Amino acid sequence: MSVAIGSLMVAILYFAWINTPDSPTENAMVSGETVEKSDEVNPYISDEDVIYATNEILSIFYSLYWVTQSDELEQLSDSTLLSTLNEIMEDRNDLERLIHKTRELVNQEHPIVNTTAIGLLTGLMQLEQSHRAYRDYLRDVDANYEDLAEFQYQTAQFLSTNKEAFFTIVEGTSLYPYVFIEFATDEEELGQMRISEDTRVALVAEIDRLFADVFLEEDKWNEETGNRNAVLLIVRNYREDLIALGDLAE
Numbered sequence: 001m002s003v004a005i006g007s008l009m010v011a012i013l014y015f016a017w018i019n020t021p022d023s024p025t026e027n028a029m030v031s032g033e034t035v036e037k038s039d040e041v042n043p044y045i046s047d048e049d050v051i052y053a054t055n056e057i058l059s060i061f062y063s064l065y066w067v068t069q070s071d072e073l074e075q076l077s078d079s080t081l082l083s084t085l086n087e088i089m090e091d092r093n094d095l096e097r098l099i100h101k102t103r104e105l106v107n108q109e110h111p112i113v114n115t116t117a118i119g120l121l122t123g124l125m126q127l128e129q130s131h132r133a134y135r136d137y138l139r140d141v142d143a144n145y146e147d148l149a150e151f152q153y154q155t156a157q158f159l160s161t162n163k164e165a166f167f168t169i170v171e172g173t174s175l176y177p178y179v180f181i182e183f184a185t186d187e188e189e190l191g192q193m194r195i196s197e198d199t200r201v202a203l204v205a206e207i208d209r210l211f212a213d214v215f216l217e218e219d220k221w222n223e224e225t226g227n228r229n230a231v232l233l234i235v236r237n238y239r240e241d242l243i244a245l246g247d248l249a250e
Helices: 024-030 048-069 079-108 113-138 148-173 176-180 195-223 230-249
Strands: none
Touching: 024 048, 024 079, 048 113, 048 176, 048 230, 079 113, 113 148, 113 230, 148 176, 176 230, 195 230
16 A cells, blocks of 8 residues: 655555544534434434444444555565555455445435445545556556656555545544434523433444554554544544433433
8 A cells, every 4th residue: 555765655644634523412412502403304213223324334434444554665676566566456455345335324214324324435436446546557667667756646646535535534424423313402402312322332332342452553653643543533533422422411
């Protein structure tokens, strides 16, 4: 996933430097702002369907996180090019599988689940196209490649497209926690948790099962660089919203 001439590092730019949207839970419940209730926007969804959709989304994010990981390559050689090309091809195959999995969620009738899946699918397709184009380019590159300007341009384009794709994913999935709440109908009222306490606890536990270790690793990386992984930022926000729901229910 990364190719280097000199010390060019691709991995670091997989991580979006972004300002995340405010938490839906915080906006709708903690702040007490009025949110119009609309059965068409946020209709009833069973706890079983919430668990299914959320676990599928978390599983996709977990796999996508590993696609964002890469090693720095210090020099250009036949072996490093082959290794990088193989990694790009493997990542593209993983993205194709995630696209197929996400298409199934697009078919969900609940509008919040549906629109979240569409945003995720759009970003995944952008990533797949970017990987495909970069793969095709690298097939024509060898260790004696002399057009460094073209190499740098193709690599920069690859990174830029990936960054845009992650922006798309962040924007398209940030409102998913609205599926956990019942909108407030009066400006004097706070929204209420629409899922059961058991479901809330189970979803937090699933996030911790998948991401607890990588959260710790990312915290160390954040201390060193000041940056955050876009995928993990989304999942952290989901977890914080679910925790806030529990605090509000007490």
